[in-house]
Amino acid sequence: MELFIKIHSNYEETLNLTVKDENTMSEIHKTLDARGLSCPMPVLKSKKALKEINVGQVLEILSTDPGSMADIPAWTRTTGQELLTSEERGPKDFRYLVKRMK
Amino acid sequence: MSEDKPKRMAIIASQGTLDAAYPPVILASTGVAMDMEVAIFFTFYGFDLIHKKRSKDLKVSPIANPAAPKAFGLMPVPNWMGMLPGMTRIATMMMKSWMKKANVAKFEELREACIEGGVRMIACQMTMDVMGIKEKDIIDGVETGGAATFLEFAKDADITLFM
Numbered sequence: 012m013e014l015f016i017k018i019h020s021n022y023e024e025t026l027n028l029t030v031k032d033e034n035t036m037s038e039i040h041k042t043l044d045a046r047g048l049s050c051p052m053p054v055l056k057s058k059k060a061l062k063e064i065n066v067g068q069v070l071e072i073l074s075t076d077p078g079s080m081a082d083i084p085a086w087t088r089t090t091g092q093e094l095l096t097s098e099e100r101g102p103k104d105f106r107y108l109v110k111r112m113k
Numbered sequence: 114m115s116e117d118k119p120k121r122m123a124i125i126a127s128q129g130t131l132d133a134a135y136p137p138v139i140l141a142s143t144g145v146a147m148d149m150e151v152a153i154f155f156t157f158y159g160f161d162l163i164h165k166k167r168s169k170d171l172k173v174s175p176i177a178n179p180a181a182p183k184a185f186g187l188m189p190v191p192n193w194m195g196m197l198p199g200m201t202r203i204a205t206m207m208m209k210s211w212m213k214k215a216n217v218a219k220f221e222e223l224r225e226a227c228i229e230g231g232v233r234m235i236a237c238q239m240t241m242d243v244m245g246i247k248e249k250d251i252i253d254g255v256e257t258g259g260a261a262t263f264l265e266f267a268k269d270a271d272i273t274l275f276m
Contacts, residue, residue, distance in 0.1 A: 049217050051143040055226055058146035089120075089147045 032069075032108055035095050039108070040068040046075045053079045054086050061092065061111050069095065072107040083107050121150045123267035125275045129161030131171035131208060131220070132181070137162070137276050138223040144272075145230030152233035154263040155255075159276075160240045162224070163252050171220065175204040182207035228254035235262055 030039045043060040045053040053074045061070050072083065080099065087094040087109055095108040122144045126137040137153050144151040161167040175181040175195030181204045194200065228234060234255040240246070241257065248257070267273055 047216050049215055051139050051146070051223075052218050055142055055146050086147055 032071075032096065035108060037069050037095060037108065037110070039071045040064045042071040042073065044073050045079075046073050048074070049076050050078045050082065054082050057083065057086065057109065058090075061109065064111055066111050066113060068111055070109045070111065072109065074105045074107070075103040076105070077103065079105055079107075083109070119148055119150050120272070121266075121270045122152075122272040122274070123263065123270040124151070124153045124273075125263070126153050126155050126159035126162055127157045127276065129158035129167070129171065131173050131205060132178075133159075133276065134162050134168075134171050134220050135217075135223070137274075138220065138227055140274065141232045142223050142226040142230060145227070145232055149272075150233075151227075151230075152235060152263070152266045153227070154235045154237060154258075156237035156240050160237065160244065160246065162220075163234060163236055163255050164246065165250055165252055168221070168224075168252070171205075172201050173204040173208045175200050182211065224252075233266065235266075 030042075031037070032039055041060055041064050043056055045056050048056070053072065053076050057070070057072050060072075064070055072079075074083075076082075080097070084094055084097060086092075092112050093110040095110055096106070098106050100106055122140070124137050124141060126133075128134075137159075141151045141153050155163050161171065173181050176192070178195070179192050181195070195204070235258045236251055236255050238257045238259050241248075
Protein backbone atom coordinates (compact mmCIF):
# COMPACT_ATOMS: atom_id res chain seq x y z
CA MET A 12 0.00 0.00 0.00
CA GLU A 13 2.80 2.34 0.99
CA LEU A 14 4.57 1.49 -2.22
CA PHE A 15 1.44 2.23 -4.19
CA ILE A 16 1.08 5.64 -2.58
CA LYS A 17 4.71 6.34 -3.32
CA ILE A 18 4.40 5.36 -6.95
CA HIS A 19 1.13 7.20 -7.22
CA SER A 20 2.50 10.46 -5.81
CA ASN A 21 5.54 10.17 -8.05
CA TYR A 22 3.23 9.73 -10.97
CA GLU A 23 1.26 12.84 -10.04
CA GLU A 24 4.43 14.81 -9.66
CA THR A 25 5.54 13.79 -13.11
CA LEU A 26 2.16 14.76 -14.48
CA ASN A 27 2.39 18.20 -12.90
CA LEU A 28 5.83 18.72 -14.32
CA THR A 29 4.82 17.84 -17.84
CA VAL A 30 1.93 20.29 -18.10
CA LYS A 31 3.48 23.09 -20.08
CA ASP A 32 2.03 25.62 -22.44
CA GLU A 33 3.42 25.19 -25.95
CA ASN A 34 3.60 28.86 -26.90
CA THR A 35 4.69 30.59 -23.73
CA MET A 36 6.57 27.54 -22.41
CA SER A 37 5.22 28.44 -19.00
CA GLU A 38 4.34 25.71 -16.57
CA ILE A 39 0.63 25.44 -15.79
CA HIS A 40 -0.03 24.83 -12.12
CA LYS A 41 -3.79 24.68 -12.14
CA THR A 42 -6.58 24.46 -14.66
CA LEU A 43 -10.00 25.97 -14.11
CA ASP A 44 -12.73 24.46 -16.25
CA ALA A 45 -15.32 27.24 -16.41
CA ARG A 46 -16.94 25.88 -19.57
CA GLY A 47 -20.72 26.15 -19.64
CA LEU A 48 -20.76 28.96 -17.09
CA SER A 49 -21.95 32.44 -17.95
CA CYS A 50 -21.18 35.89 -16.58
CA PRO A 51 -20.06 36.55 -13.88
CA MET A 52 -19.08 33.01 -12.86
CA PRO A 53 -15.88 32.64 -14.96
CA VAL A 54 -14.37 35.69 -13.24
CA LEU A 55 -15.57 34.67 -9.77
CA LYS A 56 -14.18 31.15 -10.17
CA SER A 57 -10.92 32.48 -11.64
CA LYS A 58 -10.42 34.66 -8.60
CA LYS A 59 -10.98 31.69 -6.32
CA ALA A 60 -8.65 29.45 -8.32
CA LEU A 61 -5.93 32.09 -8.41
CA LYS A 62 -5.93 32.19 -4.61
CA GLU A 63 -5.11 28.47 -4.61
CA ILE A 64 -1.81 28.86 -6.46
CA ASN A 65 1.31 30.71 -5.35
CA VAL A 66 2.62 34.03 -6.58
CA GLY A 67 4.55 33.42 -9.79
CA GLN A 68 2.51 30.34 -10.73
CA VAL A 69 0.19 30.10 -13.72
CA LEU A 70 -3.54 29.40 -13.90
CA GLU A 71 -5.17 28.08 -17.06
CA ILE A 72 -8.81 29.08 -17.59
CA LEU A 73 -11.14 27.37 -20.07
CA SER A 74 -14.40 29.11 -20.93
CA THR A 75 -17.27 28.97 -23.39
CA ASP A 76 -18.53 32.44 -22.49
CA PRO A 77 -17.86 34.96 -25.31
CA GLY A 78 -18.05 37.75 -22.71
CA SER A 79 -14.97 36.33 -21.05
CA MET A 80 -12.87 37.67 -23.94
CA ALA A 81 -13.46 41.15 -22.53
CA ASP A 82 -13.97 40.25 -18.89
CA ILE A 83 -10.89 38.16 -18.10
CA PRO A 84 -8.49 40.86 -19.43
CA ALA A 85 -10.47 43.55 -17.53
CA TRP A 86 -10.19 41.47 -14.38
CA THR A 87 -6.44 40.87 -14.70
CA ARG A 88 -5.78 44.57 -15.50
CA THR A 89 -7.77 45.75 -12.50
CA THR A 90 -6.29 43.28 -10.06
CA GLY A 91 -2.71 43.58 -11.30
CA GLN A 92 -2.33 39.98 -12.46
CA GLU A 93 -0.55 39.10 -15.68
CA LEU A 94 -2.48 37.75 -18.64
CA LEU A 95 0.04 35.63 -20.55
CA THR A 96 -2.29 34.27 -23.21
CA SER A 97 -5.81 34.92 -24.35
CA GLU A 98 -6.91 32.79 -27.26
CA GLU A 99 -10.10 32.05 -29.16
CA ARG A 100 -9.72 28.47 -30.26
CA GLY A 101 -13.21 28.16 -31.71
CA PRO A 102 -16.61 29.84 -31.79
CA LYS A 103 -17.26 29.03 -28.11
CA ASP A 104 -13.88 27.91 -26.97
CA PHE A 105 -11.68 30.35 -25.08
CA ARG A 106 -8.47 29.78 -23.19
CA TYR A 107 -6.49 32.07 -20.91
CA LEU A 108 -3.24 31.81 -19.00
CA VAL A 109 -2.98 34.06 -15.97
CA LYS A 110 0.17 34.44 -13.91
CA ARG A 111 -0.41 35.30 -10.28
CA MET A 112 1.60 38.44 -9.54
CA LYS A 113 0.46 39.14 -5.97
CA MET B 114 -3.49 50.17 -9.27
CA SER B 115 -3.02 51.65 -5.85
CA GLU B 116 -1.96 48.90 -3.47
CA ASP B 117 -2.93 50.50 -0.19
CA LYS B 118 -6.42 51.82 -0.85
CA PRO B 119 -8.80 49.44 -2.60
CA LYS B 120 -11.49 50.76 -4.94
CA ARG B 121 -14.89 50.97 -3.35
CA MET B 122 -18.39 50.32 -4.71
CA ALA B 123 -21.64 51.24 -2.97
CA ILE B 124 -24.91 49.77 -4.25
CA ILE B 125 -28.50 50.45 -3.24
CA ALA B 126 -30.87 47.60 -4.06
CA SER B 127 -34.42 48.95 -3.99
CA GLN B 128 -36.36 46.45 -6.09
CA GLY B 129 -37.72 43.03 -5.30
CA THR B 130 -38.41 41.38 -8.63
CA LEU B 131 -36.44 38.45 -10.04
CA ASP B 132 -35.11 40.47 -12.98
CA ALA B 133 -34.02 43.32 -10.71
CA ALA B 134 -32.48 40.92 -8.20
CA TYR B 135 -29.56 39.97 -10.43
CA PRO B 136 -27.67 43.22 -11.19
CA PRO B 137 -26.77 44.04 -7.55
CA VAL B 138 -25.41 40.57 -6.76
CA ILE B 139 -23.64 40.16 -10.13
CA LEU B 140 -21.81 43.48 -9.76
CA ALA B 141 -21.10 43.06 -6.06
CA SER B 142 -19.63 39.56 -6.40
CA THR B 143 -17.56 40.62 -9.42
CA GLY B 144 -16.41 43.74 -7.57
CA VAL B 145 -15.06 41.53 -4.79
CA ALA B 146 -13.30 39.36 -7.38
CA MET B 147 -11.71 42.57 -8.67
CA ASP B 148 -10.38 43.39 -5.20
CA MET B 149 -12.94 46.08 -4.44
CA GLU B 150 -14.65 46.85 -1.17
CA VAL B 151 -18.37 46.48 -1.77
CA ALA B 152 -21.52 47.19 0.20
CA ILE B 153 -25.16 46.67 -0.77
CA PHE B 154 -27.88 48.56 1.06
CA PHE B 155 -31.18 46.66 0.85
CA THR B 156 -34.10 48.99 1.16
CA PHE B 157 -37.83 49.08 0.35
CA TYR B 158 -38.71 46.25 -2.04
CA GLY B 159 -35.03 45.39 -2.35
CA PHE B 160 -35.41 43.96 1.12
CA ASP B 161 -37.03 40.88 -0.39
CA LEU B 162 -33.62 39.88 -1.75
CA ILE B 163 -32.35 39.13 1.77
CA HIS B 164 -35.65 37.94 3.23
CA LYS B 165 -35.36 34.21 3.98
CA LYS B 166 -38.79 33.29 2.63
CA ARG B 167 -39.51 35.98 0.06
CA SER B 168 -36.16 35.70 -1.69
CA LYS B 169 -37.07 32.12 -2.61
CA ASP B 170 -40.15 33.32 -4.45
CA LEU B 171 -39.02 36.31 -6.53
CA LYS B 172 -41.15 37.04 -9.58
CA VAL B 173 -41.04 38.93 -12.85
CA SER B 174 -43.88 41.38 -13.35
CA PRO B 175 -45.11 41.64 -16.94
CA ILE B 176 -47.07 44.81 -16.15
CA ALA B 177 -45.40 48.12 -17.08
CA ASN B 178 -42.46 46.01 -18.23
CA PRO B 179 -42.74 45.60 -22.01
CA ALA B 180 -39.41 43.75 -22.13
CA ALA B 181 -40.62 41.00 -19.78
CA PRO B 182 -40.97 37.49 -21.20
CA LYS B 183 -44.27 37.00 -22.99
CA ALA B 184 -46.54 34.05 -22.60
CA PHE B 185 -46.70 33.23 -26.26
CA GLY B 186 -43.10 33.54 -27.25
CA LEU B 187 -42.64 35.68 -30.32
CA MET B 188 -46.28 36.61 -30.76
CA PRO B 189 -46.76 40.24 -29.75
CA VAL B 190 -48.83 40.50 -26.60
CA PRO B 191 -50.19 43.90 -25.52
CA ASN B 192 -48.71 44.99 -22.22
CA TRP B 193 -52.13 45.37 -20.59
CA MET B 194 -52.59 41.60 -20.89
CA GLY B 195 -49.97 41.35 -18.18
CA MET B 196 -52.74 42.06 -15.70
CA LEU B 197 -54.59 38.86 -16.56
CA PRO B 198 -54.51 36.11 -13.92
CA GLY B 199 -51.46 33.88 -14.14
CA MET B 200 -49.40 36.21 -16.35
CA THR B 201 -46.86 36.97 -13.61
CA ARG B 202 -46.39 33.27 -13.01
CA ILE B 203 -45.90 32.62 -16.72
CA ALA B 204 -43.42 35.48 -17.14
CA THR B 205 -41.48 34.24 -14.10
CA MET B 206 -41.41 30.67 -15.40
CA MET B 207 -40.24 31.84 -18.80
CA MET B 208 -37.48 33.98 -17.39
CA LYS B 209 -36.29 31.12 -15.18
CA SER B 210 -36.20 28.81 -18.18
CA TRP B 211 -34.22 31.37 -20.23
CA MET B 212 -31.72 31.75 -17.42
CA LYS B 213 -31.40 28.00 -17.00
CA LYS B 214 -30.86 27.52 -20.72
CA ALA B 215 -28.06 30.10 -20.73
CA ASN B 216 -26.68 28.46 -17.59
CA VAL B 217 -26.83 31.67 -15.58
CA ALA B 218 -26.05 31.11 -11.91
CA LYS B 219 -29.01 31.06 -9.52
CA PHE B 220 -29.69 34.26 -7.61
CA GLU B 221 -28.99 32.48 -4.30
CA GLU B 222 -25.64 31.29 -5.60
CA LEU B 223 -24.54 34.82 -6.51
CA ARG B 224 -25.83 36.19 -3.21
CA GLU B 225 -23.81 33.53 -1.42
CA ALA B 226 -20.72 34.54 -3.40
CA CYS B 227 -21.25 38.12 -2.19
CA ILE B 228 -21.42 37.10 1.46
CA GLU B 229 -18.52 34.69 1.12
CA GLY B 230 -16.47 37.38 -0.61
CA GLY B 231 -17.03 39.83 2.21
CA VAL B 232 -19.58 42.18 0.66
CA ARG B 233 -21.13 44.29 3.41
CA MET B 234 -24.81 43.45 3.26
CA ILE B 235 -26.78 46.18 5.02
CA ALA B 236 -30.48 45.73 5.74
CA CYS B 237 -32.43 48.96 6.01
CA GLN B 238 -33.71 49.22 9.59
CA MET B 239 -36.53 51.55 8.61
CA THR B 240 -37.85 49.11 6.00
CA MET B 241 -37.85 46.40 8.66
CA ASP B 242 -39.92 48.59 10.96
CA VAL B 243 -42.36 49.61 8.21
CA MET B 244 -42.87 46.07 6.94
CA GLY B 245 -42.77 44.42 10.36
CA ILE B 246 -39.76 42.25 9.50
CA LYS B 247 -37.84 40.58 12.34
CA GLU B 248 -34.12 39.86 12.34
CA LYS B 249 -34.87 36.16 12.25
CA ASP B 250 -36.60 36.67 8.87
CA ILE B 251 -33.34 37.83 7.30
CA ILE B 252 -30.61 35.55 5.92
CA ASP B 253 -27.30 35.22 7.80
CA GLY B 254 -24.40 37.50 7.01
CA VAL B 255 -26.46 40.70 6.98
CA GLU B 256 -26.09 43.68 9.29
CA THR B 257 -28.77 46.30 9.94
CA GLY B 258 -28.34 50.02 9.56
CA GLY B 259 -29.85 53.19 8.23
CA ALA B 260 -29.11 55.96 5.76
CA ALA B 261 -26.13 57.19 7.75
CA THR B 262 -24.55 53.73 7.83
CA PHE B 263 -24.76 53.51 4.06
CA LEU B 264 -23.55 57.07 3.48
CA GLU B 265 -20.57 56.65 5.76
CA PHE B 266 -19.43 53.82 3.47
CA ALA B 267 -20.57 55.50 0.24
CA LYS B 268 -18.89 58.86 0.87
CA ASP B 269 -15.54 57.31 -0.07
CA ALA B 270 -16.91 55.17 -2.90
CA ASP B 271 -15.46 55.26 -6.42
CA ILE B 272 -18.66 53.75 -7.82
CA THR B 273 -22.16 54.35 -6.49
CA LEU B 274 -25.16 52.63 -8.02
CA PHE B 275 -28.86 52.89 -7.35
CA MET B 276 -30.78 49.87 -8.58
